[in-house]
Amino acid sequence: MRRARALLLCLMGAALGLTGPAAAEPTDTAVKAAFLPRFARYVTWPASAMPKGSDPFVLCVIGADPFGGQLDAAARSQTVDGRRIAVRHLDSATGADQCQIAFIGGSRNQPAGQLLSALGHKPVLTVTDSANGAQRGIIHFALVGGRVRFFIDEAAAEQRGLSISSRLLALAVGVRA
Amino acid sequence: MTPVVRMTMRWRTAPLAIFGLALLILLAGIAVIAINEGTYDRGRVDQSQSLADVLAASAAAAVDFDDPAAAQQAVEAFRVNGQVRMIAVYRRDGTAIGGYDRSGAPVASTIVALQAPQENAIRVQSPIVQAGQRIGTVYMDIDRESAARRISRYALLAGLFVLAALVVASLGLAQTQLRRANRELASRAEALTQANVLLEEQIEERAKAEDQLRQSQKMQALGQLTGGIAHDFNNQLTVIQGSADMLSRPGLSEEKRIRFAQAIVQSASNAASLTSQLLAFARRQPLKPQRLDLNRLIADMDELLNRTMGERFRVVTELAERPCRVEVDRAQLQSAILNIASNARDAMQGRDTLGSGTLIIRTRDFGEVEGKRMVGLEIADNGEGMSQEVRERIFEPFFTTKPTGEGTGLGLSQVYGFASQSGGEVTAASEPGNGTTITLMLPCIDSGHADPVPAVAAASAETAPAAILVVEDNVDVGAFVETLLTELGHKVTRADRGEQALELARRNHFDIVLSDVVMPGMGGIKLAEALEREQPSLPVVLATGYSQDIVEGGSGGRPVILKPYRLAALSEALAEAMRSHRG
Numbered sequence: 001m002r003r004a005r006a007l008l009l010c011l012m013g014a015a016l017g018l019t020g021p022a023a024a025e026p027t028d029t030a031v032k033a034a035f036l037p038r039f040a041r042y043v044t045w046p047a048s049a050m051p052k053g054s055d056p057f058v059l060c061v062i063g064a065d066p067f068g069g070q071l072d073a074a075a076r077s078q079t080v081d082g083r084r085i086a087v088r089h090l091d092s093a094t095g096a097d098q099c100q101i102a103f104i105g106g107s108r109n110q111p112a113g114q115l116l117s118a119l120g121h122k123p124v125l126t127v128t129d130s131a132n133g134a135q136r137g138i139i140h141f142a143l144v145g146g147r148v149r150f151f152i153d154e155a156a157a158e159q160r161g162l163s164i165s166s167r168l169l170a171l172a173v174g175v176r177a
Numbered sequence: 178m179t180p181v182v183r184m185t186m187r188w189r190t191a192p193l194a195i196f197g198l199a200l201l202i203l204l205a206g207i208a209v210i211a212i213n214e215g216t217y218d219r220g221r222v223d224q225s226q227s228l229a230d231v232l233a234a235s236a237a238a239a240v241d242f243d244d245p246a247a248a249q250q251a252v253e254a255f256r257v258n259g260q261v262r263m264i265a266v267y268r269r270d271g272t273a274i275g276g277y278d279r280s281g282a283p284v285a286s287t288i289v290a291l292q293a294p295q296e297n298a299i300r301v302q303s304p305i306v307q308a309g310q311r312i313g314t315v316y317m318d319i320d321r322e323s324a325a326r327r328i329s330r331y332a333l334l335a336g337l338f339v340l341a342a343l344v345v346a347s348l349g350l351a352q353t354q355l356r357r358a359n360r361e362l363a364s365r366a367e368a369l370t371q372a373n374v375l376l377e378e379q380i381e382e383r384a385k386a387e388d389q390l391r392q393s394q395k396m397q398a399l400g401q402l403t404g405g406i407a408h409d410f411n412n413q414l415t416v417i418q419g420s421a422d423m424l425s426r427p428g429l430s431e432e433k434r435i436r437f438a439q440a441i442v443q444s445a446s447n448a449a450s451l452t453s454q455l456l457a458f459a460r461r462q463p464l465k466p467q468r469l470d471l472n473r474l475i476a477d478m479d480e481l482l483n484r485t486m487g488e489r490f491r492v493v494t495e496l497a498e499r500p501c502r503v504e505v506d507r508a509q510l511q512s513a514i515l516n517i518a519s520n521a522r523d524a525m526q527g528r529d530t531l532g533s534g535t536l537i538i539r540t541r542d543f544g545e546v547e548g549k550r551m552v553g554l555e556i557a558d559n560g561e562g563m564s565q566e567v568r569e570r571i572f573e574p575f576f577t578t579k580p581t582g583e584g585t586g587l588g589l590s591q592v593y594g595f596a597s598q599s600g601g602e603v604t605a606a607s608e609p610g611n612g613t614t615i616t617l618m619l620p621c622i623d624s625g626h627a628d629p630v631p632a633v634a635a636a637s638a639e640t641a642p643a644a645i646l647v648v649e650d651n652v653d654v655g656a657f658v659e660t661l662l663t664e665l666g667h668k669v670t671r672a673d674r675g676e677q678a679l680e681l682a683r684r685n686h687f688d689i690v691l692s693d694v695v696m697p698g699m700g701g702i703k704l705a706e707a708l709e710r711e712q713p714s715l716p717v718v719l720a721t722g723y724s725q726d727i728v729e730g731g732s733g734g735r736p737v738i739l740k741p742y743r744l745a746a747l748s749e750a751l752a753e754a755m756r757s758h759r760g
Contacts (some may be wrong), residue, residue, distance in 0.1 A: 167238035171247045
């Protein structure tokens with residue numbers, strides 16, 4: 001019931017954001033775009049999953065990309081352990097091995113749930129958005145009280161060998177341990 | 178400078194030093210508290226800074242993800258710290274994301290709007306940094322410790338310092354008091370010294386005054402004495418001179434010549450008894466002590482006493498059973514008894530007793546008196562008695578209650594002198610109207626028998642002519658003695674000094690030497706001793722008015738004839754000396 005309403009609100013917010021005139025406040029999408037590179041600071045990957053040498057940190061958007069240039073802009077202003085962040089766009093789970101963070105946008109061919117399954121237990125921080133469906137990655141964006149918030153599935157993270165900082169956990173709307 | 182004053186000088190600077198020390202302690206206390214306070218403040222700032230740093234770290238994610246709720250949650254964690262007055266967390270763009278104000282007022286919405294910290298608050302700020310980027314700032318105001326807590330924290334310390342200062346200050350006060358007391362003591366000591374000096378001066382003056390008083394009393398007594406002697410002597414001399422003048426008149430009948438000669442003899446005798454009494458008072462008469470039975474002496478004096486008392490008065494003697502014997506000069510004792518008796522007679526005559534006057538003479542054993550056994554006489558009359566003033570003076574020489582010309586004032590002083598010289602004492606008990614009792618105490622010698630009373634001197638000493646060496650420094654006396662002895666048929670050689678006599682005795686033969694005792698150069702006793710060594714067979718007779726040597730040391734067993742002497746006495750003494758020397 002609550003979820004349904006939240007979903008409704010999200011949808012409404014998204015509709016407004018998309019259709020409404022540009023406001024001084026950053027849009028939810030912009031906020032999410034700003035959040036994505038920042039997650040990297042609060043998550044520890046297994047050494048094997050980290051980029052080799054001076055390779056950049058890779059943030060992938062699999063399927064539909066709601067951010068446009070906003071994500072690139074956000075990624076450019078951030079670094080992770082001194083590495084720059086590269087944004088890659090993938091159509092499918094194929095090639096997702098190189099990603100440290102993957103935003104599952106879903107597509108017509110492969111809905112989000114399917115993409116998640118495809119990634120399986122790879123050490124990738126998966127991020128989903130309630131706007132794209134109920135399927136949840138390790139981090140799941142949701143609008144709470146008109147603000148962009150997120151849920152964290154800590155159990156799923158542990159399954160993939162990722163360790164999430166308690167500080168980030170503290171910011172989550174809900175944590176599944 | 179006295180030690181006390183010197184000490185005061187040394188201590189004078191001490192209180193100043195002590196008060197300085199007290200001030201120093203107080204300053205040190207203030208300094209310690211100030212330093213402590215500074216350290217504490219720095220510690221407080223450091224502590225606050227680390228609090229802000231902790232908050233900056235814990236709120237980093239919230240700021241990073243722009244989560245005011247989470248930021249507020251991070252802030253709320255500091256609410257438990259009561260000293261935190263205000264916390265404000267600002268984003269990179271300076272807008273507030275979270276905050277807390279203890280007073281309940283809203284937190285400034287931007288850094289620009291943030292006001293300066295209130296008084297007694299420490300403000301610290303800490304940047305919120307994420308991946309090397311500053312993403313926001315934490316501002317934190319923390320209470321400087323409240324005055325009350327600070328005071329309570331320093332109260333003990335301050336109390337200790339104040340206490341120390343007080344102790345030192347009170348020490349200084351005590352020192353001041355001590356100094357004052359010392360000064361007072363010094364001044365008192367000085368006053369005491371001055372008083373002492375004054376006292377000593379007064380004592381000296383008093384002693385001087387007493388000396389002068391004694392001297393004047395002595396002079397007064399001497400004047401009384403010499404005046405009395407002169408008076409009595411002049412009386413006797415008048416008779417002698419007058420009789421001698423009469424004798425030198427030609428064609429004097431035999432009967433008149435004898436009368437004048439007897440008058441001269443009588444006056445000379447009176448004068449001699451006068452000097453004898455004088456010497457008795459002066460305790461310088463040569464005594465010839467002999468053992469006497471007082472009962473017998475009184476019995477022998479019966480006739481003499483009756484004659485002295487006259488027809489009107491009775492003499493009653495009460496003799497003790499066996500009185501102890503005494504060893505005194507018989508003639509002096511008789512003289513003393515007669516003196517007392519004649520005073521009693523005069524006292525009873527003064528009272529119209531119609532023949533009821535009685536003189537009682539008791540011999541008594543007084544027992545132990547001051548460690549000596551004493552015996553003696555009590556001579557009581559029922560005459561008019563005397564007042565205390567008179568009684569106190571009766572033994573003074575020349576003190577008399579009789580009209581001028583009737584008493585010499587020497588009678589009782591002879592008694593006094595005799596008693597003292599004989600180791601005894603004399604006291605008088607009397608009340609006006611109740612008669613007088615004179616008590617004469619003498620030491621008891623209860624051994625041996627009484628010496629025989631000397632037989633009345635042989636009628637006249639007709640002695641064989643002898644060669645006599647007369648040693649006399651007084652030319653008149655020498656010439657007189659020479660005339661006297663020549664008249665008696667002796668061959669006389671005169672020497673006026675001891676040394677000359679010794680020389681004469683070596684070269685010539687003498688049967689006997691008659692020598693004065695007191696002479697310049699070699700005295701009579703020295704001469705007698707020298708002669709005894711050289712010519713033990715030559716007898717020596719000493720003649721003296723009075724001589725300290727004989728009174729104190731005796732004559733060494735040699736016969737002594739007292740001046741003034743009568744022709745018969747001189748003749749007898751010489752004959753006796755030659756007789757006993759031969760025997």
